[in-house]
Every structure is written in structure tokens, then in C-alpha cells.
Amino acid sequence: MEYFVQQLINGITTGSIYGLIAIGYTMVYGIIGMINFAHGEIFMLSTFIALIVITALGILGMSSVALIIFALLLVLVVAMVLTAVWGWAVERIAYRPLRGSFRLAPLITAIGMSIVLQNFVQITQGARVKPLQPIVSGGYTLMEKDGFQVALSNMQIIIVVLTVGLMTAFSLIIARTPLGRAQRACEQDRRMASLLGINVDRTISLTFVMGAMLAAVAGVMYLLNYGVIDFYIGFVAGVKAFTAAVLGGIGSLPGAMLGGLLIGLIETFWSAYFSVEYKDVAAFSILAIVLIFLPSGLLGKPEVEKV
Amino acid sequence: MSHWDENPVLSVEHLTMRFGGLVAIDDLSFSVGRGEITALIGPNGAGKTTVFNCITGFYKPTEGRITLHPHVDGGETFLLERMADHEIAREAHVARTFQNIRLFGGMTVLENLMVAQHNELMKASAWTIGGVLGISGFRSAEHEAMDRAKYWLDHIGLLDRADDPAADLPYGAQRRLEIARAMCTEPVLLCLDEPAAGLNPRESNQLNELLRYIRNEHGISILLIEHDMSVVMQISDHVVVLDYGCKISDGTAEEVRNDPSVIAAYLGVEDDEVEDVEAEVEGAAK
Structure with missing residues (x-):
């Protein structure tokens, strides 16, 4: 029982990070119908930006708790802004010029962009793994039995609270603000949206910016929680998050979050009860099984063709 | 010179649109009167929707000029053929609908x-x-x-x-x-592409009421393409008739209805038979 609860906590934490990245995939797919394969790299960039800012601010040497909290908030904001610029630039350079082109063209540039970003970081930051000492430490022991403690770390609490908060905020933006309405309108009929005076290009850019910002939050959390990053983490995280988006139903915001949680949980439980080596196999197998029975994912709307 | 030419909200001058060798619109000129309902009619394939697409920026005309005069007393004008479609919507305030319904269904x-x-x-x-x-x-x-x-x-x-x-x-x-x-x-000009298509008579009447209301109470100029002649004849102040990309008639609903070349275009007679049709129409009028 204790073991189970501990795995549940770990799974939800991992799942939250996947969910945050998955939203970027799902929102971009919703509005322009393409998979932004460079999104995992955007996540990876944000971890490096965060590491650089943490080092520059000298957070590791700080002793006052209030100062550390303030500095970490600053890291989060700087990482979100700079990552948003990267996200915006990728769209501007690699996707917008191909908007009128055939469907596969932006998919190919997306893969190209992904390779470019990976190599850029590898060259400028080196290929070695970058470690970071834990900054947020401490936590609570929820229960204890026969020497096995169920631990809930402060970092895990922060991750889950931040994820829930951001999910709520973004759902409200999509549902209630003019920007969200414009995004949903562009999703359904870009040409008509343009004829109603909506600047479609700007709306698409803002979608990439929003996705990149959420990926940046995930990146900062990932760095603080796991403490090791390298230029290649974007690939695995990206594939997992993409899987989460598809599992939840691509195009659906709550679906992305649910998919992220499920992938996180499946992975964690599989590693805990079966074997760590096969955790990815388990996650992808579940994806395959779900897609056989629910081709549009768990929360995706099936496309009904009116005749 | 008719009253719609005096202070038009939209003037189309020598508009030509070619697709490769096909001439969809050939040297077309007409005016849309301010605060009036103008109908653009013609047989299938006459080029009506192409005219709409030129006005709303979907197509760039091969030749010609499309000028929007938003203000009664002159002021700023827009050369629509030089603007992108979202600029036409946002800055010139020309709104349009399509033959098929394009609402955001979800x-x-x-x-x-x-x-x-x-x-x-x-x-x-x-x-x-x-x-x-x-x-x-x-x-x-x-x-x-x-x-x-x-x-x-x-x-x-x-x-x-x-x-x-x-x-x-x-x-x-x-x-x-x-x-x-x-x-x-908040458009200056409302362009409607076959608004009555597929409507039953009751709905068609409601549409007429709505369009009259927009014209009378809001003073908005309307340009519409329509096949349903009952709609056209009941509400239009001004009718422009196209056939094979050329204007064949331009006047009030009454004038156009009695124009032999319009009748000929709709009945599909050969060019040399037009005179016979004209004679028949005149005979019938007497």
C-alpha cells in the first residue's frame, strides 16, 4: 500500500511535466493541423536557459529562503519569456513561410528544426550531462510502515500546484478571452476568421508562444526536480508528451493533461512493479491499444463527416 | 447618370479577371449606391462570385480598379484591389458571406x-x-x-x-x-453571396425583412448575388446583370426585368435571336 501511494505521487509528478509539454503539441495541432516536432527541443532549450539563469544569479550560494524563492520565480519568468521567443522564432522561420504549401512540408521543416536546435545546444553548451544540485529540498513523510517511508517532497508539491494553476489559467484564456475565441475560430475556419478581421498569423504565433511558455514551466520543473540535463532530453520528453497528446485526443486541452498524467503513471508503475527497462514499451503499448479502440484518443472528438 | 453613380459607396471600374486564357470578367464597371441594396445577377458561370472575390481580396484582379468610399463627404478612400483580404475586412470594413455556410459550428x-x-x-x-x-x-x-x-x-x-x-x-x-x-x-459594405439559397418561402421573407432593416435602420449598403428572383425584385434598389463576364444590363429592378438582353441571357438564345426576343417582349408589352 505504501509503495503504491509513493508510486502514485511520483507518477503524478512526472505526468504533470508531460502534460505541460503535451499542451504545446495539442494547441499547435488544433490550430494549424501539424505536429510541431521541434517542441521537445523547445522544452530542452528552456532547461538550459533556466540552468544558465540559475548559475548567473548565484542561487546555489544563497542562504535566505525568501531570496531563493524570489530568485526562482525570476528564473521561471525569464525562462518563459526567452523560451517564448524561441517558440515564436521557430514558427516564424520554419513554418509560416510554408503555410500555403503541401501538408508534409512543415512536418519536414519541424524535424529539421528539431535537429538544428539539438546540434546548436550540443555545440554551444557541450555534449556532457549538466548536473544541478538540488535547490528546493525537504518535504513531508506521509506514512511509514516497516521502515518504508512515503515521501512527498516540496518540489513535487510545487510541480503539481503549478501545473494545476497553469492548466486552469490556460483553460480560462481559451474559453473566455478574445484571444482564445480567435484561436478556436482559426481552428475551425482560418479563412473566415481572417475575413472577420482576425489577424490569423498573429493568432498562430501566439499559440506557439503559449505552448513554449508552458514547455518552459515544465523545463524549469524538470531541471529542479531531476537535476540533470543534456542536449538530448528534448527528444525523449517530446516523444512522450506527443504520445500523451495523442492518447488524450490531439486537439483537446484537457485530453493533453489527462494523457500526460496517464503516461506518467503507466511509466512509473511499470518501472515500480515490473521492469524499468520496459517502461517506454509499456507506455507505447497502451497508446497503441487505446488508439485501436478509440482512434481519436480518450477525449478527442471523433470526426463525423456530414454527407 | 443614375443616382447610384452620384455618390457610390463602391465603384468598380474596368475590372478584368483572367485565369490563364479564360476571361472570367471582361471590362466590368458598375457602382454600388450608398445605403442601397444592389443585386448582382446573371446565369450560372456569369462571373458573379468572381466579382465578389475580387472585391473582398480573394483574387487580385488582372486589370481595373475597385474603390471604396466609406464616407459620404469624400474623405479617405480604399483601393481594394491593392489590399489583402484581412485588411479589407479590418480596415476597409467590407464584410462578406459565402454561398455555403461558414459559421464556426463548434x-x-x-x-x-x-x-x-x-x-x-x-x-x-x-x-x-x-x-x-x-x-x-x-x-x-x-x-x-x-x-x-x-x-x-x-x-x-x-x-x-x-x-x-x-x-x-x-x-x-x-x-x-x-x-x-x-x-x-460594423461594415461599410455588406457583400452577400446567395443569401437566399436553400431557404423556404417563409425563411426567404424573413431574410428580405432583415436586409431591408439593415438598409433602412443602419444605412448599410448591401451588394448581393442572388438567383432567387423574388428576392431580387422585391428588395433591390439597383440590379446589375452579368453574362459571360460582361455587364449586359444595369438599372432598377423594373428596368432590368423588361430588358430583352436579360431575358435572352436567361432563356439562353443565340446572339442573332436576341432581336427576335426583343420584338416579342415589346409585342407582349403592348
């Missing part, structure tokens, strides 16, 4: 009307940041937009369905909603 009826007021709301919400924080400027702008949306919903009789998905409305109601949505963009 959004609610009310949201469809709110989206049409996107630009003011976006500014008022300080590009979303203020919207999230709920600043008062945004709230009042949102209220204003909501009032405008409700005003039009009331007029098209859909107030009680404001929160239903637009795709769930019956066909005729969707048509009226599209016009209401176009009106929410």
Missing part, C-alpha cells in the same frame, strides 16, 4: 458574434493580459460587444439560442446568423 451562437468583434476586444483586453486580470476597460468593452451581439440576436430571433452550438441551428437560422455576424464587424 462555437456557440453568441461566440460567433463575439469573434466578429475580435479586434476591439483584443485591444481592450491589452492583448489578453488585461483580459485574464479582468481590468475594467476590458469588462466594459466585453459588455458593449455582448450588447451588440444580443441586439442582432434579438433581430434575427435567436436570442434564446445564444448558448447553443451554431451547427445545431436550422439552416435558415444559420443563414441569418451569418448576416448578423457580418453586421457585428
